[in-house]
Amino acid sequence: MATCLLRDKLFFCREWTFSKINHCLESRPSSKTCGALIMGGPGCGKTAVCSELVWPTASQGKQKSLRKRLLSYHFCQAHDLESLSLSNFVLRLVDQLSRSDLITGYEDKINTPELRKLRPSRRD
Incomplete structure (x- = not known):
């Protein structure tokens, strides 16, 4: 089974996305929160953001707390x-x-x- 090509690569410049994902999850009632959908065109950084959520490279930050809430992942x-x-x-x-x-x-x-x-x- 292949893993993401960006696993363990340093992550730069999109830390704001983790605040937005966290806000999305926290602002909905827990009974209605089923997750977050990350969409965008080719090359916009979806894989990089998701890789950092699954395998955080930062020692602290929102991605570490979001990782604890991650149920599963799949990279195409x-x-x-x-x-x-x-x-x-x-x-x-x-x-x-x-x-x-x-x-x-x-x-x-x-x-x-x-x-x-x-x-x-x-x-x-």
Whole structure:
């Protein structure tokens, strides 16, 4: 499984985005907050911002606190067909959610016999 090409690269000049993401999440009632959608054209920095959220390089800042709230992530990369596969995307998110400390009971729910038979087998 490919990881982001920007992992562990220094992050510059877009720290304000973490304040905006934090504001977006904090200004909505917790019952209605399901996340944040980051959109933009090619080359505007979506991957850089998301990489810094998943693997913060700063020793302090909003990205560190936002990282603690991250349930799952997925990076699509044009050169990696597996990263573009819808089934791999879903399986990766299910795997990450099942290991998250932020969702209690999710792993038990997806391991019920009814749901286990729906899960496709992974190719090695």
